[in-house]
Amino acid sequence: MTGCGPAQETTPTLTWYINPDDGGxxxxxxxxxxxxxxxxxxxxxxxxxxxxxxREQLARRLAAGDSSMDIMSLDPPFIPELAEPGFxxxxxxxxxxxxxxxxxxxxxxGAQWKGELVTVPFWANTxxxxxxxxxxxxxxxxxxxxITWDQxxxxxxxxxxxxxxxxxxxxxxxxxxxxxxxxxxxxVVENPxxxxxxxxIGLDSEAGQKAAEIVGTIGREGLGSPGLPTQAENASxxxxxxxxxxxxxxxxxxxxxxxxxxxxxxxxxxxxxxIGWTIYPRTDASKESAPPLxxxxxxxxxxxxxxxxxxxxxxxxxxxxxxxxYFVTNGNPPSDSxxxxxxxxxxxxxxxxxxxxxxxxxxxxxxxxxxxxxxxxIQQFWAPxxxxxxxxxxxxxxxxxxxxxxxxxx
Amino acid sequence: xxxxxxARQRAETRLGWLLAGPAFIIMLLVTLYPILQAVxxxxxxxxxxxxxxxxxxxxxNYGVIFSDAIFWRDLGVTLLITVVTVxxxxxxxxxxxxxMHKALKSVRGLVRTAILIxxxxxxxxxxxxxxxxxxxxxxxxNSWFDWIPGIGADTNWFANAGTSLFVIMASxxxxxxxxxxxxxLAGLAQVPDxxxxxxxxxxxxxxxxxxxxxxxNMKAAIMVALxxxxxxxxxxxxxxxxxxxxxxGTEVLSLLAYRxxxxxxxxxxxxxxxxxxxxxxxxxxxxxxxxFKVDLAxxxxxx
Numbered sequence: 001m002t003g004c005g006p007a008q009e010t011t012p013t014l015t016w017y018i019n020p021d022d023g024g025x026x027x028x029x030x031x032x033x034x035x036x037x038x039x040x041x042x043x044x045x046x047x048x049x050x051x052x053x054x055r056e057q058l059a060r061r062l063a064a065g066d067s068s069m070d071i072m073s074l075d076p077p078f079i080p081e082l083a084e085p086g087f088x089x090x091x092x093x094x095x096x097x098x099x100x101x102x103x104x105x106x107x108x109x110g111a112q113w114k115g116e117l118v119t120v121p122f123w124a125n126t127x128x129x130x131x132x133x134x135x136x137x138x139x140x141x142x143x144x145x146x147i148t149w150d151q152x153x154x155x156x157x158x159x160x161x162x163x164x165x166x167x168x169x170x171x172x173x174x175x176x177x178x179x180x181x182x183x184x185x186x187x188v189v190e191n192p193x194x195x196x197x198x199x200x201i202g203l204d205s206e207a208g209q210k211a212a213e214i215v216g217t218i219g220r221e222g223l224g225s226p227g228l229p230t231q232a233e234n235a236s237x238x239x240x241x242x243x244x245x246x247x248x249x250x251x252x253x254x255x256x257x258x259x260x261x262x263x264x265x266x267x268x269x270x271x272x273x274x275i276g277w278t279i280y281p282r283t284d285a286s287k288e289s290a291p292p293l294x295x296x297x298x299x300x301x302x303x304x305x306x307x308x309x310x311x312x313x314x315x316x317x318x319x320x321x322x323x324x325x326y327f328v329t330n331g332n333p334p335s336d337s338x339x340x341x342x343x344x345x346x347x348x349x350x351x352x353x354x355x356x357x358x359x360x361x362x363x364x365x366x367x368x369x370x371x372x373x374x375x376x377x378i379q380q381f382w383a384p385x386x387x388x389x390x391x392x393x394x395x396x397x398x399x400x401x402x403x404x405x406x407x408x409x410x
Numbered sequence: 411x412x413x414x415x416x417a418r419q420r421a422e423t424r425l426g427w428l429l430a431g432p433a434f435i436i437m438l439l440v441t442l443y444p445i446l447q448a449v450x451x452x453x454x455x456x457x458x459x460x461x462x463x464x465x466x467x468x469x470x471n472y473g474v475i476f477s478d479a480i481f482w483r484d485l486g487v488t489l490l491i492t493v494v495t496v497x498x499x500x501x502x503x504x505x506x507x508x509x510m511h512k513a514l515k516s517v518r519g520l521v522r523t524a525i526l527i528x529x530x531x532x533x534x535x536x537x538x539x540x541x542x543x544x545x546x547x548x549x550x551x552n553s554w555f556d557w558i559p560g561i562g563a564d565t566n567w568f569a570n571a572g573t574s575l576f577v578i579m580a581s582x583x584x585x586x587x588x589x590x591x592x593x594x595l596a597g598l599a600q601v602p603d604x605x606x607x608x609x610x611x612x613x614x615x616x617x618x619x620x621x622x623x624x625x626x627n628m629k630a631a632i633m634v635a636l637x638x639x640x641x642x643x644x645x646x647x648x649x650x651x652x653x654x655x656x657x658x659g660t661e662v663l664s665l666l667a668y669r670x671x672x673x674x675x676x677x678x679x680x681x682x683x684x685x686x687x688x689x690x691x692x693x694x695x696x697x698x699x700x701x702f703k704v705d706l707a708x709x710x711x712x713x
Binding site (some may be wrong): 059062 | 432459480545547563566568666670672674675683
């Protein structure tokens with residue numbers, strides 16, 4: 001085997017742990033390998049589907065000092081947990097400067113821990129309010145003006161339609177609760193950088209009460225469909241696409257997914273023209289909403305054998321041109337503001353300006369090393385939505401604090 | 411029984427150790443090491459993502475677990491699944507074993523193969539099949555069985571503990587009844603025909619033959635079947651993980667151990683849950699052996 005091409009063997013291979021997508025990251029890996037001209041080669045390794053499972057695998061490998069963790073696609077809420085124990089290799093100053101010149105504010109905040117950049121923003125995600133134009137018209141709503149959750153509930157109630165929300169006991173539930181609380185001006189975790197026993201939870205507040213009222217009403221009145229207790233993003237998209245669809249809060253992937261289904265003939269062609277979009281609904285009519293923030297950042301493992309090359313590869317991957325390409329082909333919005341100016345983006349994603357606006361006012365989920373505990377606790381108390389009452393925020397707060405103090409199982 | 415051990419028996423024992431010894435030592439190494447490691451880890455407050463904060467807390471983790479309602483709820487769910495599935499499987503398995511035992515020689519092989527098919531399917535695959543069958547969006551159960559009161563298009567099987575556990579247990583029973591029926595079939599085959607024939611000649615009814623001749627002679631087989639299945643059912647993981655991931659009161663002990671160790675990366679607390687799970691398994695084995703008073707070695711006349 002040693003005689004099979006020594007030139008190839010001297011090229012370091014960088015492993016890029018990617019989250020599942022439509023092949024966009026593998027394509028970028030290929031392109032950057034070509035551009036590197038023999039300096040390095042990127043091979044991709046697929047992580048599990050669920051964000052929580054991705055975190056599990058990455059954290060275990062990083063803790064074990066796996067030297068293959070050259071590049072990792074990381075979900076922002078899990079970054080503090082990996083940054084705190086020093087599992088991420090520091091970013092060279094010049095790389096940090098070059099890769100964040102035009103990064104949108106929300107995406108940049110999600111890439112940091114304790115005020116320092118620990119990962120490189122790759123793409124940013126946010127949820128929009130999607131609506132059926134026919135439903136809005138019938139309700140006499142003006143979608144060009146901000147819409148509130150109370151209005152959504154009223155319309156769904158009046159027209160006997162379903163709201164596309166994510167009520168399953170999963171990460172999507174935390175996304176929803178965090179957005180509701182943040183939109184009222186509150187925070188799920190008041191001091192996310194504090195150690196476990198000093199963390200202060202902000203759920204037992206006016207913002208938490210309003211969130212409980214919205215979730216509980218939707219659950220008890222069956223406005224989220226009978227499937228609500230097991231409904232995550234994909235299921236709520238299918239609900240919205242059906243005859244009973246009215247409004248839906250969801251990530252932009254629903255647009256290319258709907259168009260593909262129309263092209264494949266599984267959905268009626270008229271559906272596309274009936275779908276409208278606007279900024280995430282408000283909880284308080286007088287307060288701007290704080291839409292959910294997601295996306296993927298790229299990090300380098302501290303045990304990687306080639307951190308310098310990994311950062312060089314990352315620079316290639318996150319270039320504005322590549323972010324544009326990734327958005328157009330895979331539907332994941334760029335974290336670089338200049339990537340939104342490309343003509344192909346505007347053509348393929350007519351909602352791109354709303355996405356950008358949404359990213360500007362989006363709020364991240366609590367950035368604490370104990371995010372997993374906080375998130376799982378929220379899922380235990382806020383699902384099924386029909387069981388959410390005015391006591392839920394208080395009970396949930398007590399439970400989270402006990403879990404963080406190591407006094408309870410989760 | 412004589413205490414004198416013949417030279418032949420001694421030689422047999424030595425040969426037995428020689429043959430099984432290496433495997434025994436390897437098994438000890440690969441199972442004992444992780445067990446001891448788990449016991450040791452369970453004495454620490456140790457989080458994988460905070461390696462510097464490792465602290466010896468002795469039995470505190472056990473205190474936290476035993477004083478937590480979540481543990482008792484999970485233990486209850488695990489026991490419920492174990493008792494219900496094993497009981498149903500025993501009855502169904504025995505019925506199937508009787509069918510196979512009595513089946514015509516020409517179709518016996520076919521019947522056995524057909525019955526074994528569910529057992530041959532990987533648990534994760536069968537769990538997904540059952541999940542998609544009952545799922546409110548993709549499932550066909552709601553539309554096929556909407557004539558049964560309580561089932562309709564709006565029935566969300568995985569939205570509460572009762573219906574979720576029903577599906578989980580049904581899939582478990584469907585998948586592992588073949589295993590229990592094969593073990594019982596082996597037991598049935600061991601019952602000497604002369605005994606049943608003699609009982610029949612004496613005028614014993616079917617039920618009397620079953621109660622006084624067949625079942626007592628199958629005691630060892632029944633115990634092995636019960637024990638294996640009870641241990642398997644007590645460690646149930648795949649079905650729950652795939653179908654509900656423990657949501658809405660369906661969490662079992664092995665899932666709690668997994669979520670604590672792997673999900674939360676709380677190695678200390680998770681190891682303590684695993685150790686408790688291990689002790690429960692030992693207890694079940696002990697109780698089963700004591701309850702049935704079967705001496706598996708006795709049949710060879712060696713004690």
